[in-house]
Amino acid sequence: MDTTIPTYPLYLISPLRMEVDGEGVTTLVTSYGCPLKCAWCINEQAKICREEIKRITVEELYDRVKAHNLYYLATGGGLTFGGGEPLLQCDFLECFFQTYQTGWKYNLETSLAVPWENVEKLIPYIDYYIVDCKSMNASTYQAYTGCSGQLMRENLQLLLKRVGTDKIKVRIPFIPQYHTREEQEKSKEMLLAMGLTNIECFSYVLREFHKKNMDKPADME
Template identity: 40%
Template sequence: MPTAAPIIGIVRHSINVDGEGVCTLVAFHSCTLKCKYCLNPHSLSGVEKYKKFTPEALLERVKVDDLYFQATNGGITFGGGEPMLRAEFIEEFKRICPSNWRISIETALNVEQSFVQRLLDVIDHYYIDIKDINNSIYESYTSKSNQQVIENLKFLAQQNLADKITIRVPLIPGFNTADDQEKSIAFLKELGFKNFNRFTYLTDTERSD
């Protein structure tokens, strides 16, 4: 039985943004990366920034939107931080929540493959932010190698899950170019992926304006 997990935020009524239909975004504390333009820097902050929930307590909190989830094919999207680190929690939540809730995950995929394997039968859709396939760019932006990311991408490709995966390929100001984006997508297409989301990260200055 999983212990309580630290959660930094629960955002209701996200519509076709953090998953299909009406979704509630559940953001976990803790991450394996230190991205320069991190959207949730408090995911790496101290204990004052999160509240612990058991899977049962989280279900009690989010079930108020059950009718919305069922009417729109929506559900729960787990983000962070890095939600893959809470694979046991997500697995248990899936077991106890209504079977027709859609469970999605927003992940950087830079985790041990055992976490990915554990959630294969749990996740309905993956949103994977790969930063950049070029390791020099990736490491400059995140302070970590992307070797594990590529290994996990290859593993998922072997599971024939392309229809369940959207890969987010960002333009990162000061770190990569539009040409780098296209090179990343070309590499991912060779692996068999086909759903891509091109977008541009906001810098810290742009977010504060």
Template identity: 35%
Template structure:
């Protein structure tokens, strides 16, 4: 019992929670937004999650007590708990303990990540993850750096490892007109995803500006202010390219 008490006293920093999420994994999800992110994505809709020192400090016990209130909804819908951010892998012990406790309760776990982390950090945590939602912002290294301000290779290494251990994954790709939409970028991403054996789903996320107001509130310059949202025609073109590689993309 003493060991359990020590484990469950693990603390972390979160921005907020969403109790009935429907877009971050299967079924109805309890979504935890962690604080802190090493990426600086131009279209980020959660820029208020960037600073690892902001948000609120909570214990795993506090979260689990709240999660259990929604257990029946998750069970009925085939849902579970998703940890997103920010970047959850910046707090590996905290997130790992959340997932471990959820699995002990029979709750499905999903990790929403950029994969921008050393595998040494990620491997122990992944043992308690049922599904990974992996965001691949671009397959072209130059475009990836332009979008995120970090290197692409750690994400590709992470994706290959998930395939190696046969960890179920959904790939997410944000389609931004004039930025991530070049045909070679989409085609090469399709080739890469087709080389993985663990991908259960590919989601094309059409670019939108719903997070722009947060940038303004925080005093950040929103570089994509004049970028149009992704049109249905552009999304259809991207889907067609993925289909050429045997990938049925959804949006």
């Protein structure tokens, strides 16, 4: 494969989703690779982007999602890119959006924990952002993800300024062992104070994997 052509480390393609991660009928396209190390990550295998992972070209991606073109157009749907962290693949996505004038909607599920340049590059193409902010509390964010939340908070502020609140939904999970309901509520208040209006609080559903690891300190994950 020509290494100058951007390729995408494909994790999975999940078609025909209805109003789950964007308007209308969507296909979720996820990638390997994530800058965070969330303790209760449900996409364990998606965190790391290894050499041997299958990488696809923009043409291959288009071929795999175009079968539902009529559903996307009829319902105002399209593609939702998730992860891992899709903004690590911004060169590939820019190339895809420039190559195909589809009329589809493009949604992004992101932690925004990437350099601002990655976010900015895709602003002309993205219709809707679903931002997983984890927590607005700096120490909780650090303990849960192993990374500083400053980048996410700065990027969220910049993104809000550039695209407006109607294009952004922020999700705040209740994270067992890492914060309280009061802290989840406090994060919501901070986001509202920033000018964001679409905020969804939800609870992580702990699976068997998580329950077995409940007693492990975060730095052992």
